[in-house]
Amino acid sequence: MNRRELLALSGALAAATVAGCTGTEDPPSETDTTAPPSTDTPTDEPPTGEPGVDDERLAALAAGNAEFALELHNHLAANTGGNQFLSPYSISVALAMTYAGARGDTRQQMEDVLHYTLGEEIHSAFADLQAELDSRQTATDPVDDSEVDAFQLSVANTLWGADGYPFSDDYLGLLEEHYGAGLREADFAGDPDGERERINDWVADQTEDRIEDLLPAGSITPQTVLVLTNAIYFMASWLHKFDPENTEDGTFTALDGTESTVPLMHQEMDRVNYASIPGAQAVELPYIGEDVSMVLILPDEGTFEEFEQNLTAAQLFGIFEEMSDATGSLVFPRFEFETEVQLSKALSELGMPIAFGGGADFGGMVEGGQGGLFIDEVFHKSFVSVDEDGTEAAAATAVVMLESLPPSWGELRFDRPFLFCIRDRPTDAILFLGRVTDAGAAQGSE
Structure with missing residues (x-):
């Protein structure tokens, strides 16, 4: 998850309503800003889930990599404070x-x-x-x-x-x-x-x-x-490209509260995956082919750092599972x-x-x-x-x-009494053992 707020919503994600939750209602209109009452038990925590792939080995790999991704991201983000x-x-x-x-x-x-x-x-x-x-x-x-x-x-x-x-x-x-x-x-x-x-x-x-x-x-x-x-x-390429003629300069409010003028892309989204969860909204933008997508998550105003640091892999997969068809207006900055x-x-x-x-x-x-x-x-x-x-x-x-270089002992001088042995290295059998206490007397015959 990116450290910065990727979505700058001057028109905000027009509170698009999740379609299909009841199985009978059509997606809300683009101007509908009132979400239908939820039949689920209220919770203050984002939903949790698991990787959607059936292959157990790939699911375990995806789950593990997501855990590592978030832990590393949060560790680095806590020490940098900028885009990441x-x-x-x-x-x-x-x-x-x-x-x-x-x-x-x-x-x-x-x-x-x-x-x-x-x-x-x-x-x-x-x-x-x-x-x-x-x-x-x-x-x-x-x-x-x-x-x-x-x-x-x-x-x-x-x-x-x-x-x-x-x-x-x-x-x-x-x-x-x-x-x-x-x-x-x-x-x-x-x-x-x-x-x-x-x-x-x-x-x-x-x-x-x-x-x-x-x-x-x-x-x-x-x-x-x-x-x-x-x-x-x-x-x-996006499956649904943004029209450059709809891109306009607008204000992006950074994490520290400073404001800057950036190009904001606009698009009326027709039936894309969206979720409104406790503490955030999410929308999915598919690329051509639809197998790969970008998922954007917008924490509630003033809660970005808390949401980011508390987001787990299970909650990220839960957000993926929670998303379903909806329509709405998206305002999203160009960036590089x-x-x-x-x-x-x-x-x-x-x-x-x-x-x-x-x-x-x-x-x-x-x-x-x-x-x-x-x-x-x-x-x-x-x-x-x-x-x-x-x-x-x-x-x-x-x-x-x-x-690693072998340790260096400098100069080791055997100029005083010492012990020595001769061993068989594979078995550590000591074949010979001795000492030299007087090297002068151990010079042998000329």
């Missing part, structure tokens, strides 16, 4: 590829924070979801029934690994199978900044140049071992902006600090389960543009991983 736009899907995919190599407490903390309730099945679930998204590429034109491109929706994943590093074949195979993520060798030790630019170029190419410079200067060093990247690009965040602090504070330190266990990424890999930083950048024609959105996430 994220792709929880991009972040979850990039971290799922990282999670595939996690072990022990590192793995458990990632499961808890990211709400990966499916364990190892999370990877095949993401593959199933990607297949579902791929099927949204085409739709039937409502005018002549011809097949048309519904929108652009592309997702790409890639790994960038240090030359010669002993990555596990099983780990690489899992990511190739479920995420289509191949490994590209990178000379992080010899040319870290060149590799940074190479990764940034790949991200820009995957997002139609909407996401540039995902990795800032200095983010890749000779100690970098692995970078896991996800990029997503989306562009779609970017969000750029580094997520290590937020993810640590949400409950997965182990992954970001030398105590992390990502042994599943490495042959033999050895190595000291840990997450250095998670970079995320996103872009959104909404106008009369539709929406363009892009995002990318990069998980940068380092190998």
Whole structure:
């Protein structure tokens, strides 16, 4: 959910009435501002619900991702106060590829924070979801029934690994199978900044140049071992476009009470999904093809922050379930902006600090389960543009991983008595044990 109030209603959502609630009434007229009395038990809480998909694995993935999305959104929003736009899907995919190599407490903390309730099945679930998204590429034109491109929706994943590093074949195979993520060798030790630019170029190419410079200067060093990247690009037309001739300048009141003049789009909505719930109103704007939509939620005046911080995934799904056909007048601003965040602090504070330190266990990424890999930083950048024609959105996430350096003891001088033993390492059998108390007397014969 976006931090700012996406809807600026100088004409407000003309209190459209939910149609079909009684099963007999027609939708209210566009000028009807009186909602019919509800037969439901009054409540001060928004309704609750569950994901609407029948597939249990996809439902669990959607529910978990929504929980993570709202928790991360609210954590960041509480510390920024401005406009915010994220792709929880991009972040979850990039971290799922990282999670595939996690072990022990590192793995458990990632499961808890990211709400990966499916364990190892999370990877095949993401593959199933990607297949579902791929099927949204085409739709039937409502005018002549011809097949048309519904929108652009592309997702790409890639790994960038240090030359010669002993990555596990099983780990690489899992990511190739479920995420289509191949490994590209990178000379992080010899040319870290060149590799940074190479990764940034790949991200820009995957997002139609909407996401540039995902990795800032200095983010890749000779100690970098692995970078896991996800990029997503989306562009779609509204099923019902706004007429630019109806767009007029109007006043938008920001969260802090300041006012600004912005272009406000106007449209008389004919039978679109709408809901009036305790504390808010919601309307759904479908894109061409109708499988994908934008849901706008307008909390009651003066309650935005309280509603935002208390909104749960179950309540969000409840809003989806509550919506039904209605008509009304919509006033909605054009907008375009970017969000750029580094997520290590937020993810640590949400409950997965182990992954970001030398105590992390990502042994599943490495042959033999050895190595000291840990997450250095998670970079995320996103872009959104909404106008009369539709929406363009892009995002990318990069998980940068380092190998912790072995501890240094400086100089250790065995110039005084010491013990020593010779052991069989696989069994820890002590084969020999001794001490040296006088090295001068232990020089042997000349």
